[in-house]
Amino acid sequence: MPYHCVVCIKQVPDTSNVTVDAMKEDGTVNRAALPAVFNPDDLHALEAAVALRDQYDGTVTALTMGPLGAAEALRECLYRGANRAILINDRRAAGSDTLATSYILSQAIRKIGQYDLVFCGRQAIDGDTAQVGPQLAEKLGIPQVTYFERFVEVSDRTVRVRRNVGNGWEILEAKLPLLITALDTANEPRPSAARRMMQYKRARTVAEVERDVAASLPDAGAEERDIAQANVIEKLKRRGLLIEQWGIDEIDADLQWCGVAGSPTKVHRVQSIVLTKEGFKGIEPTEEGVRGLIQELIVDHTLD
Amino acid sequence: MIEPNRQGEVWVFAEQEDESLSDVSLELCSKARELADRLKVPMAAVLAGWNVRELSYRLIAHGADTVYHIHDTRLEHYRTLPYARVVCRLVEKHKPQVVLYGATPLGRDLAPRVASEMRAGLTADCTDLEIGDYLERKSRTEHKNLLLQIRPAFGGNIIATIINYDRWPQMATVREGVMRLGEGDPRRKGTIVDEKAEFSDVDLAVRLIERHREKRKVNLKSARTIVAGGAGVGSKEEFQLIHDLAGAVGGAVGASRGAVDGGFISKDHQVGQTGTTVRPALYIACGISGAVQHRAGMEESAKIIAINWDREAPIFSVAHYGIVGELQKVIPLMIRAIKEK
């Protein structure tokens, strides 16, 4: 039987290579100085969904909430096998903590309508909380299986899933719909397919169409531009190349639970970890140097 | 969601598996005790399971005034929904002001589910917790005695202080090994309150089919000295040097992810953000560059020795002693010096 899957993905600043330049004077992160990447765990979530669909038929819808630039990550989902891509972008969603983020994502999934499985990555490398998956499951009123490794059995509306909890593993049986958060050991993500890249590299969000049209018709009046935009959007839609773009109103979200207002956690202070060159005691890599060090450690009872 | 209430208790979710309490739960009891004393309120633990009532006494010894205990066969092994049901109902009933969980696979599965149902805030992976005041600029309201939740984010590159002043309880997860494990006082007195659980069919719909646990073989957390090797060690064969030095100083063997990925040693030796957090009396880092994710797990060590041939390696920024040199030469010198003493 076919399975309809939604995969939540996030575009994140590459935090694994943060240099001093990425930090502003006031201790906040200068996101502009960090390259945006596809959140690593989410590639595994996407792969799990695409593999399931390839085996049993169905659909894979990639969903992200983020800035307009996150369209790039959605295109990557299309290259790697997703059927449909949706961007949630709204100024009123800015400043969302994990609770507000999961609420907004849950409203978007409600609008998508039919779904059997929702896949998330285990954790995003910027906020680092691993909270959005379980919170989204609660908001949707469905069970969750975190730390997903693989499907042991898929039969009709029931799945058996193996999860890895660090000091062991377990197999859970759950009825669909179900939310899964994928570990990076779950699978080997397929690379982008060349054929799909050719096909989808022209996929665009409405905001990107507006930008492209404005660039190509710099002297056009508002009306002319609107007509040109409508034409392009119509054409993209027909060819399945429109990345849908929804705001808070389209997903019927209650503003009380979105953005800063909907976020119980508030960042009070942020401090960057500057690599302090405070200085260590240099020890020569010689017999005398090392012997002196060991002596010192014995004297101060660090070694006994 | 509950309203802020100044009389609310400080709670710890006591994680147990196979009738044994996780260390992090006891570490949290000590911290919660401290916070409760600052706030002048009682401290309590939530203990759910089957035949685990005895564990209450350890929680009391480590600082709990009250243990809310739920005994139910359906709670024998952890499953998200029944456990979340238990915690949510108790929070609604007793209205604690703070709830702390271990940032373990179990805690990180449970806490966000509870937070979402309670519509409360949850701060992940805190490395410190304090009590402090906060002035809300816009409304010029002063919020007194909030839980200041201090955590690294952005891959460990920043430290954020997070607060939650309007929708309570204030909840946080804390990594294992970050708070100090107190001695525990077996003479402390406390009360065990037996609570009942009620579940719907939906709560019980996910079934546990099979379960497998490994005994923790590597005990990095209690080691007084750790000798850790990184990618710079070069090979599995050369990693024997790290074992030899650990043997000479009577310490445990740790590793960076670089060494684990290189296949020099198994993952349970990994120190860092996705490994174990350690704070030994002495940490010797050999051929480890000192990426933030590694430093996050060891920089609280009392003394750090770094051996690396690259003078610019970031590991030196947290080191007390630095040896710029080739580890294959330096380590044998150290072993000899120790044996001589």
Ligand SMILES: Cc1cc2nc3c(=O)[nH]c(=O)nc-3n(C[C@H](O)[C@H](O)[C@H](O)COP(=O)(O)OP(=O)(O)OC[C@H]3O[C@@H](n4cnc5c(N)ncnc54)[C@H](O)[C@@H]3O)c2cc1C
């Ligand atoms: C310094 C700092 C500290 C923070 N600390 C906290 C905190 O302790 N508690 C808190 O509630 N919030 C916190 N936040 C806010 C949090 O980072 C954001 O809410 C973020 O949008 C989601 O959290 P995450 O990055 O931790 O994602 P995670 O919960 O780690 O993400 C898990 C998975 O959820 C999915 N997902 C996450 N975000 C999106 C998205 N926007 N679109 C689609 N899918 C998504 C992905 O599949 C991802 O792999 C903090 C923010 C900052 C800047």
Ligand SMILES: Cc1cc2nc3c(=O)[nH]c(=O)nc-3n(C[C@H](O)[C@H](O)[C@H](O)COP(=O)(O)OP(=O)(O)OC[C@H]3O[C@@H](n4cnc5c(N)ncnc54)[C@H](O)[C@@H]3O)c2cc1C
């Ligand atoms: C989300 C995430 C989580 C992570 N979690 C962890 C974690 O928990 N723990 C962890 O350790 N890493 C973690 N990492 C990986 C981390 O970013 C680094 O890649 C890793 O720590 C590097 O390991 P290393 O220092 O052994 O290797 P390298 O960075 O390759 O460093 C090797 C060092 O050895 C030195 N060297 C080489 N040969 C010699 C010699 N003969 N003598 C002396 N010195 C020599 C080199 O100068 C170099 O400094 C994580 C990364 C991410 C993105």
